[in-house]
Amino acid sequence: MVELSEPFLELSGITKRFGSFVAVDDVNLEITEGEFFTLVGPSGSGKTTMIRMLVGMDQPSDGEMRLQGRVMNDLPANKRPTCMVFQSLALFPHKSVGENIEFSMKIAGKDKAKRRARVDQLMEQLRLPLSYYDKSVTQCSGGERQRIALARALAFDPQILFFDEPLSALDFRLRKALEKELKDIHRETGKTFVYITHSLEEAMVMSDRIAIMRKGRIVQVGTPHEIYNTPKNKFVAQFMGEVNTLSVEKAGENTLKVTGFDEIFTVTNDLSDFTTGFLIIRPEVMKIGKSAAGMKNKIKGITFNDYALGSRVQYQIRIDHFDEPWLVERLQDEPYEGRRGDTVDIGWRPEDSILVSS
Amino acid sequence: MAKPSQSDKISWLKQPGVLAALPASLFLIIGFAGPLLLVVGYSFMPSKTFSLLQAPTFENYTSIISDSYYISFFWSLAMALTTVVLLFIICYPIAYGMARLFNRWANLVTALIAIPILISENIRLFGWVLILLKNGIFDGSMQSLFDMSISGLLFTVPAIILGLVYVYLPFTLFPLVIGISMVPEALKEAASDLGATRWQIFREIELPLSMPGLMIGGILTFVLVLGSLAEAKILGGQAIVMIADDIESSFTFAQNWPKGSALSVLLIALSGTIVFFLFKRVDLDRVIGRR
Amino acid sequence: MATSRSQGLSRRLIILWTTLVIVFLYAPMVAVVLASFSKQRYFKFPIQSWTDKWYQKAFSSLSVRELLWTSLSVAALVTIISVVLAFLGALAFARYDWKGRKLYQRLILLPIFFPQAVLGLAMLLWFSAIGVTTSWQTAVFAHLVWITPIVILIMSIQVYSFDPALEEAAYDLGATRWQVLTEITLPILSPGIISGAIFAFLLSWGNFPLSLFTTGADQTIPEWLYAKMVSGYTPMVPTLGSLTLSSAAVFLLTAYIIWLAISARRRRMENR
Numbered sequence: 001m002v003e004l005s006e007p008f009l010e011l012s013g014i015t016k017r018f019g020s021f022v023a024v025d026d027v028n029l030e031i032t033e034g035e036f037f038t039l040v041g042p043s044g045s046g047k048t049t050m051i052r053m054l055v056g057m058d059q060p061s062d063g064e065m066r067l068q069g070r071v072m073n074d075l076p077a078n079k080r081p082t083c084m085v086f087q088s089l090a091l092f093p094h095k096s097v098g099e100n101i102e103f104s105m106k107i108a109g110k111d112k113a114k115r116r117a118r119v120d121q122l123m124e125q126l127r128l129p130l131s132y133y134d135k136s137v138t139q140c141s142g143g144e145r146q147r148i149a150l151a152r153a154l155a156f157d158p159q160i161l162f163f164d165e166p167l168s169a170l171d172f173r174l175r176k177a178l179e180k181e182l183k184d185i186h187r188e189t190g191k192t193f194v195y196i197t198h199s200l201e202e203a204m205v206m207s208d209r210i211a212i213m214r215k216g217r218i219v220q221v222g223t224p225h226e227i228y229n230t231p232k233n234k235f236v237a238q239f240m241g242e243v244n245t246l247s248v249e250k251a252g253e254n255t256l257k258v259t260g261f262d263e264i265f266t267v268t269n270d271l272s273d274f275t276t277g278f279l280i281i282r283p284e285v286m287k288i289g290k291s292a293a294g295m296k297n298k299i300k301g302i303t304f305n306d307y308a309l310g311s312r313v314q315y316q317i318r319i320d321h322f323d324e325p326w327l328v329e330r331l332q333d334e335p336y337e338g339r340r341g342d343t344v345d346i347g348w349r350p351e352d353s354i355l356v357s358s
Numbered sequence: 359m360a361k362p363s364q365s366d367k368i369s370w371l372k373q374p375g376v377l378a379a380l381p382a383s384l385f386l387i388i389g390f391a392g393p394l395l396l397v398v399g400y401s402f403m404p405s406k407t408f409s410l411l412q413a414p415t416f417e418n419y420t421s422i423i424s425d426s427y428y429i430s431f432f433w434s435l436a437m438a439l440t441t442v443v444l445l446f447i448i449c450y451p452i453a454y455g456m457a458r459l460f461n462r463w464a465n466l467v468t469a470l471i472a473i474p475i476l477i478s479e480n481i482r483l484f485g486w487v488l489i490l491l492k493n494g495i496f497d498g499s500m501q502s503l504f505d506m507s508i509s510g511l512l513f514t515v516p517a518i519i520l521g522l523v524y525v526y527l528p529f530t531l532f533p534l535v536i537g538i539s540m541v542p543e544a545l546k547e548a549a550s551d552l553g554a555t556r557w558q559i560f561r562e563i564e565l566p567l568s569m570p571g572l573m574i575g576g577i578l579t580f581v582l583v584l585g586s587l588a589e590a591k592i593l594g595g596q597a598i599v600m601i602a603d604d605i606e607s608s609f610t611f612a613q614n615w616p617k618g619s620a621l622s623v624l625l626i627a628l629s630g631t632i633v634f635f636l637f638k639r640v641d642l643d644r645v646i647g648r649r
Numbered sequence: 650m651a652t653s654r655s656q657g658l659s660r661r662l663i664i665l666w667t668t669l670v671i672v673f674l675y676a677p678m679v680a681v682v683l684a685s686f687s688k689q690r691y692f693k694f695p696i697q698s699w700t701d702k703w704y705q706k707a708f709s710s711l712s713v714r715e716l717l718w719t720s721l722s723v724a725a726l727v728t729i730i731s732v733v734l735a736f737l738g739a740l741a742f743a744r745y746d747w748k749g750r751k752l753y754q755r756l757i758l759l760p761i762f763f764p765q766a767v768l769g770l771a772m773l774l775w776f777s778a779i780g781v782t783t784s785w786q787t788a789v790f791a792h793l794v795w796i797t798p799i800v801i802l803i804m805s806i807q808v809y810s811f812d813p814a815l816e817e818a819a820y821d822l823g824a825t826r827w828q829v830l831t832e833i834t835l836p837i838l839s840p841g842i843i844s845g846a847i848f849a850f851l852l853s854w855g856n857f858p859l860s861l862f863t864t865g866a867d868q869t870i871p872e873w874l875y876a877k878m879v880s881g882y883t884p885m886v887p888t889l890g891s892l893t894l895s896s897a898a899v900f901l902l903t904a905y906i907i908w909l910a911i912s913a914r915r916r917r918m919e920n921r
Contacts, residue, residue: 103832107822375693375747379750397770482876484681586766
């Protein structure tokens with residue numbers, strides 16, 4: 001019987017030490033064939049070290065990497081069926097666009113006609129004008145260079161395509177456009193993409209699954225929806241952006257008391273195993289003013305700042321004894337009707353908060 | 359099982375940097391360090407002998423003072439200092455131009471100034487002989503134009519200084535250019551914005567920041583002039599004797615290898631101390647790599 | 650800041666000064682060329698009668714041909730060997746990070762600061778100590794000691810700006826170590842390698858102090874020029890001097906033309 005449950009790429013106990021510093025600490029992951037998997041983490045989290053080991057530029061100190069069941073640890077980078085798009089893109093400046101793209105085929109000894117055909121095909125797929133074949137890569141725009149780097153990697157026909165934060169140096173508009181393009185290419189080619197970035201927002205747009213890394217360890221793995229709605233801990237919840245965080249302890253069957261203060265809030269979570277932790281409420285689920293009137297969880301505060309964030313407005317409310325201002329976000333066409341300095345009610349529904357124990 | 363220190367050494371050896379460094383390093387150990395050690399060894403041998411297998415002695419070093427070799431040291435140091443000072447004055451405006459003003463022309467100027475280095479200094483110094491000679495280009499032009507004879511220019515100390523300034527100009531200029539270009543224009547503008555005068559900007563910003571380049575240029579020129587020979591001989595004749603000249607005649611004319619070695623060791627020690635001082639103060643990666 | 654009028658004045662002064670200095674640099678070489686055309690045996694200016702008989706003599710002289718051959722062989726060998734040693738040395742200097750690199754950088758540059766005459770004499774001692782008779786081959790060795798560090802310096806300037814990710818990318822795309830070297834590393838570093846080679850050749854071609862002590866019975870052109878200059882002057886001195894000058898000029902001009910051709914080709918590629 002053929003074992004179909006074998007994961008495509010399997011990492012067990014991967015660890016990397018530099019002297020006494022542990023950059024990657026006992027990472028276990030399973031990546032399915034054809035998925036868009038992203039490793040997200042702040043700088044220093046170990047994600048770059050991780051990807052360099054996967055590509056073969058570095059050796060793990062411990063652990064095993066298996067591709068389709070076959071151990072990859074000792075396979076040198078140029079023998080692995082994987083390919084990477086570098087952060088700096090690493091396009092060969094002394095070669096033309098076409099020569100860059102066909103590089104892996106030339107190395108493998110494929111004849112000129114085959115190479116040319118494949119390059120033309122890839123250039124069309126990535127919407128690069130065919131006339132660019134002889135153009136010098138140094139003359140191309142940022143977006144074009146990204147696509148050339150991608151075409152070069154695809155020409156290698158790898159089983160897994162790795163991406164080392166290729167979009168981080170681009171401006172917002174270009175990044176957004178390329179994010180969508182990358183997702184389209186992923187769908188078209190059906191290849192497994194493993195992507196690393198420090199921006200959770202970027203990961204959410206493109207990925208099938210995300211793994212959050214922190215200080216060398218995997219903190220949570222899940223779909224974008226899972227990461228967003230059920231973060232495992234405060235770090236993951238706060239990684240997305242600004243959130244309202246309260247340190248809480250169990251008060252009753254479904255109530256929590258704010259540690260050190262008197263406020264009691266209601267939640268819909270099961271508190272049977274809960275003692276202390278954090279209550280996290282995203283600014284966009286908060287209600288303010290009239291709409292807060294009927295909320296189960298409510299507090300009074302004074303509005304003191306507001307910021308326009310494009311399609312939303314963010315209000316900062318100062319609550320009596322809390323150090324951090326409370327954040328509320330409203331859609332731009334439903335702003336808060338009061339003025340700065342007003343005393344106001346803000347609240348949220350018990351089912352809209354997130355509870356974590358660490 | 360191998361001792362940890364041994365496998366550490368082997369893994370150090372396997373680094374690509376070390377492997378790449380080996381050929382040139384080994385070559386220089388044989389070709390540079392070897393001869394130097396030999397010279398040091400000979401310097402402690404009895405005078406006018408040719409074998410290394412004798413009881414060491416200090417007589418060569420003591421005789422340097424008693425036989426007034428220190429005079430040549432003095433002259434060499436004086437020449438070196440004079441040349442460096444003159445060259446700083448001559449080169450600074452040019453270096454400033456190359457780093458800030460010339461733009462597209464800077465490459466051409468660089469090439470024009472660099473090319474003479476590649477041509478034998480003998481030929482170039484000889485050209486000066488032709489110019490300064492009695493009935494030479496300068497004297498001859500004076501005679502035919504103004505009916506004046508200006509001889510006696512050659513074989514004087516000023517002629518030597520002229521030759522030294524001439525030959526070693528690029529060695530001061532290029533490090534100076536690098537030094538000046540290391541000063542970001544924005545810093546000078548900020549200082550001006552904060553009320554500094556031209557002179558204050560120079561003193562507080564430009565001078566300190568271009569120091570690495572200035573030091574390299576100054577020390578390189580100083581050390582090279584210290585050990586120079588051809589200029590003094592070709593343009594100066596017997597006017598003064600540089601230390602390298604004394605070393606050469608000890609080895610060849612006087613057939614006194616130990617004496618020549620002792621003089622060499624002193625010269626090397628002097629130059630070496632200055633260069634060592636330079637290397638301690640300058641970050642080579644920053645200057646050469648512009649990082 | 651200075652007013653733009655005084656800025657313009659100092660700018661013009663600097664340009665004037667630079668031009669004067671450049672004229673100053675080339676004046677003696679012009680003098681040498683002039684002298685080679687003078688008919689008189691002893692140099693006297695202004696030149697009364699012009700001739701090219703000294704050049705005829707030079708081209709037909711056997712000893713001149715021998716000198717040429719010696720100088721050329723030494724320079725050629727020095728160029729080839731130093732480029733190979735220096736290429737690796739420059740990679741160690743500027744590209745790879747390794748323990749001991751800072752010390753290596755300082756030590757490898759030491760010979761540049763060294764008085765050449767003393768180095769030449771030390772090498773003479775060395776050769777006699779190990780029992781090798783000096784000839785043009787030992788001169789090659791001596792030249793290399795001084796010239797290799799200089800070439801390392803020149804190549805390092807370019808190696809510093811080399812992006813290691815380019816080699817990694819090529820490797821990732823399936824290239825062997827050798828293919829990475831020939832397809833990526835060498836082509837990109839070629840300008841630095843060629844500049845280094847040019848410097849090596851010309852510095853060896855024109856070198857005097859090292860050759861003086863290490864060529865033994867053989868003689869290079871600079872040695873001959875010096876010997877004749879201090880005793881036994883003949884108009885052959887400026888003649889041979891100008892020939893050396895012009896050959897160096899031709900060499901550099903050829904390199905420049907080749908460089909222009911390569912950049913033109915590259916520009917054509919970019920404008921497609």
